[in-house]
Amino acid sequence: MKKYMVFTDCDLDGVGSYCVFKWFTGNKDIPCEITTVNNFRKTFTTWLQNNKLSNYxxxxxxxxxxxxxxxxVDxxxxxIIDHHETHVDNAKYNKATTILKTYTSCSKLIYxxxxxxxxxxxxxxxxKLLILMIDDYxxxxxxxxxxxxxxxxxWSYKGxxxxxxxRDFGTGFYGFTSFHQNMIDFNYKKIARLxxxxxxxxxxxxxGGDTYKFVSTFADSCINEMADYILDVHDGDIGLVVNVRTKKVSFRKNKRVKINLGKLANRLTDGGGHEYAAGGMLNENFLEFTKLFQPID
Known part of the structure; x- marks a missing residue:
């Protein structure tokens, strides 16, 4: 069996990408490190301290x-396989093999x-259903x-x-167990409180010649749900959720809005992402931007 190593995003699409890769290669024991864009350099350099690329x-x-x-990584x-538009636009590799295409998800792209x-x-x-679910989300x-x-x-798993x-979905989606359903029910109660x-x-x-209504709130969990909520209740165009604990900012938007959030996040927070969902770090530039906001009574 060929010796592989995988680094993937810690989100649903990243985990799904790993599953799809294992299904096609038939290798059930491929080691994998999950990380984030902001933590990748640290994750990769730490791995290199005990491993050599030449051994793989x-x-x-x-x-x-x-x-x-x-x-x-070059x-x-x-x-490197990725679907983020910011990556497609900015990639400059000479040696690495790349499959970089703007796509609805990396899992579907790998498939x-x-x-x-x-x-x-x-x-x-x-x-195939699991891939569809991951791509849809x-x-x-x-x-x-x-x-x-x-x-x-x-995101309800602990560690x-x-x-x-x-373990639970490595062979596809066969439905949720009662344990999964308890997680889901608990989360919905938490969202209602938030x-x-x-x-x-x-x-x-x-x-760009138009004026957009930005709405923002603070949250350290249920980020998508809170963004959806403030966009819906306050008829916002672009929603921002600030996580003070992790010093991260998440960007979401109303479907009627044409702005590319990945590019907006890059401009405001040195971040990136998709057209419809993005994120970045809480920095001085963003803090200056927040001075334009006023509380909604």
């Missing part, structure tokens, strides 16, 4: 915009690409039943999220 057939990086770490032993490489591998209906269409709840389950997700307690601020911001 190939090292894969999934669902992570690592163009700012090209000095580390190596002939590395394959499409590996279907060509392994034409004899046929995924089960349950495996990552592009935030929320048209596939239970995709929203699947993300709740992932070793990747391993627990693979909605009752949240304080919202707003600002009218001109961008």
């Amino acid at each position: 057939e190939r090292v894969f990086i999934f669902d992570l915009d690592v163009h700012e770490c090209a000095d580390l 190596d002939s032993k590395i394959t 499409k690409e590996l279907s060509k490489v392994y034409p004899k591998v046929k995924l089960t209906p349950q495996q 990552d592009c935030y269409e929320l048209k596939v039943p239970h995709s929203y709840d699947l993300n709740i389950v992932l 070793k999220r990747l391993e627990k997700f693979v 909605k009752r307690e949240c304080k919202v601020h707003q600002a009218s911001i001109p961008i």
Whole structure:
């Protein structure tokens, strides 16, 4: 069996990308490190202290915009597969093998690409359903039943999220257990409490000749749910959720808005992401931007 190593995002799409890769390669024991864009450099350099790229057939990086770490990852032993537009636009690699395409999810991109490489591998209906659910959540269409709840389950695991997700859904989606349903029910109760307690601020911001209504709040959990809530209740165009504990800012938008949030997050918070969902770090530039906001009574 070829010796592989995988680095992937810690979110639902990153975990899903790892599952899809294992299904096609048939290797059930591929080691994997989950991380984030902001923590990737630290994660990768720490791994390199005890490992050599030359000892691996190939090292894969999934669902992570690592163009700012090209000095580390531009190596002939590395394959990078990603779907973030900011990565597609800014990538400059000379040695690494890359598959960089703007796509609804990295999981679906890997499925499409590996279907060509392994034409004899046929995924089960349950495996294909899991990919559809992950893709639906990552592009935030929320048209596939239970995709929203699947993300709740992932983030409700306490420690070793990747391993627990693979244990429960590593062969595809066969439904939720009573344990999963308890997680989901608990989360919805938590969301209801957060909605009752949240304080919202707003600002009218001109961008590209149009003026957009920004709404913002603070939260350290249930980020997507809180963003959806403030956008809906206050008819906002762009929603910001500030997590003071992690010093991160999450960007979401109303579907009627055409602004690319990945580019906006990059401009305001040195971050990035998708057209419809993005994030970055709480920095001086963003703090200056927040002075434009006023509380909603």
